[in-house]
Amino acid sequence: MKNITITLLALFATISLSAAFQERDGFVEIEAEDFESQTESDVRKWYIITPGNQPDLQDIDENHAESASGKAYIEILPDTRWSHDEKLITGENFSNEPGIMGILHYPVQFETPGRYWVWVSAFSTGPEDNGLHIGINGTWPESGRRIQWCQGKHKWTWSSAQRVEHHHCGFPKTIYIDVEEPGLHTISLSMREDGVEIDRFILVNDKAFEPEGFEMPDLETMFDEQISRNGNIRLGFTNYEIKGKLPYYRDLGKGAYAIDASSEENRKGFAAASTKFPGPNGKYTLRLKALTEIDGESTYRVILNNDTLLMEFQNPETKVDLKPNNVSSAAVELKKGDIITVESNAHTNGKIPERGGTAWARGRWQNLTVIPVGNTTSGH
Ligand SMILES: [Ca+2]
Ligand SMILES: [Ca+2]
Numbered sequence: 001m002k003n004i005t006i007t008l009l010a011l012f013a014t015i016s017l018s019a020a021f022q023e024r025d026g027f028v029e030i031e032a033e034d035f036e037s038q039t040e041s042d043v044r045k046w047y048i049i050t051p052g053n054q055p056d057l058q059d060i061d062e063n064h065a066e067s068a069s070g071k072a073y074i075e076i077l078p079d080t081r082w083s084h085d086e087k088l089i090t091g092e093n094f095s096n097e098p099g100i101m102g103i104l105h106y107p108v109q110f111e112t113p114g115r116y117w118v119w120v121s122a123f124s125t126g127p128e129d130n131g132l133h134i135g136i137n138g139t140w141p142e143s144g145r146r147i148q149w150c151q152g153k154h155k156w157t158w159s160s161a162q163r164v165e166h167h168h169c170g171f172p173k174t175i176y177i178d179v180e181e182p183g184l185h186t187i188s189l190s191m192r193e194d195g196v197e198i199d200r201f202i203l204v205n206d207k208a209f210e211p212e213g214f215e216m217p218d219l220e221t222m223f224d225e226q227i228s229r230n231g232n233i234r235l236g237f238t239n240y241e242i243k244g245k246l247p248y249y250r251d252l253g254k255g256a257y258a259i260d261a262s263s264e265e266n267r268k269g270f271a272a273a274s275t276k277f278p279g280p281n282g283k284y285t286l287r288l289k290a291l292t293e294i295d296g297e298s299t300y301r302v303i304l305n306n307d308t309l310l311m312e313f314q315n316p317e318t319k320v321d322l323k324p325n326n327v328s329s330a331a332v333e334l335k336k337g338d339i340i341t342v343e344s345n346a347h348t349n350g351k352i353p354e355r356g357g358t359a360w361a362r363g364r365w366q367n368l369t370v371i372p373v374g375n376t377t378s379g380h
């Protein structure tokens with residue numbers, strides 16, 4: 001009996017192995033339409049689309065198979081939400097949680113364990129067909145959630161960016177999967193938005209790799225732009241090396257201003273960034289989004305016209321690195337052209353050993369939002 005079991009197991013392993021995709025030299029590319037199986041498909045289901053062939057279900061965009069790799073792609077249908085005007089119904093046309101609906105499985109044989117960055121090629125037409133999740137062996141690590149496409153509408157576009165609260169388009173190379181050991185693993189895709197179209201995806205253990213045709217977005221613009229939404233204004237800070245103050249640098253990966261605390265000079269005093277209030281004149285509160293850091297508790301200040309302190313606070317101690325700490329000022333009258341300055345310092349709490357000393361928090365903050373008094377719309 002035992003022998004038969006072993007034989008059957010060996011046979012099963014052989015069959016699985018032959019059907020599996022094969023990673024070699026830290027790289028595997030998979031046509032999305034070559035999935036092995038699909039689960040949780042009663043509300044939304046993935047269909048294989050080929051030239052002239054697609055299901056008779058609600059779908060506002062055209063067939064894009066001619067330009068797809070292998071002349072085939074997958075789409076999750078029906079697509080009942082294609083703009084902000086249709087109602088978002090979690091569990092029907094949207095799932096911010098992975099592993100709930102529309103799950104595809106791809107067996108992959110890995111030779112090389114390690115961290116794999118994920119690149120997925122999608123065709124997005126609108127704002128509500130550009131999100132997806134990826135997981136491994138039935139788990140959905142945070143680093144595989146909310147793959148987002150922003151650029152490259154109306155064409156097949158590669159993304160490896162994770163949608164994050166402070167920057168919806170995300171940053172390239174923030175989606176990854178850790179493969180703990182060699183052997184057969186199941187990679188799974190899971191729906192975030194209906195109407196998503198996927199052609200193929202790549203897992204690669206080289207962070208420097210970029211697929212052909214990928215265009216690196218200009219990440220600096222998110223710091224520069226003034227963004228108005230629902231009456232709230234997120235200020236852009238282009239002046240962040242101010243004479244007499246320590247300089248900031250832009251930490252693109254974290255979407256934050258930060259102080260280079262590796263230099264001892266930058267541990268003495270405050271760094272500053274300033275901007276001009278674009279108006280309109282009125283009464284506002286200012287909300288600074290600081291980031292907590294485990295190695296120190298930085299102090300933050302917001303100053304009006306170089307002489308009036310609008311707020312000052314110190315980050316709380318934290319066990320969670322880079323958690324947003326939103327702090328608002330009292331109401332203040334602002335006029336167009338007023339100079340608004342944000343300052344912060346590097347700080348060590350002496351708790352995290354690093355190179356013979358202790359690590360320093362970098363005074364990180366992401367943005368400053370100006371909110372009209374009486375405005376109840378939170379915006380972001
Ligand atoms: Ca379509
Ligand atoms: Ca949709």
Ligand SMILES: [Ca+2]
Nearest residue numbers: 061129195196
């Ligand atoms: Ca679509």
Ligand SMILES: [Ca+2]
Nearest residue numbers: 031069072199
């Ligand atoms: Ca394909």
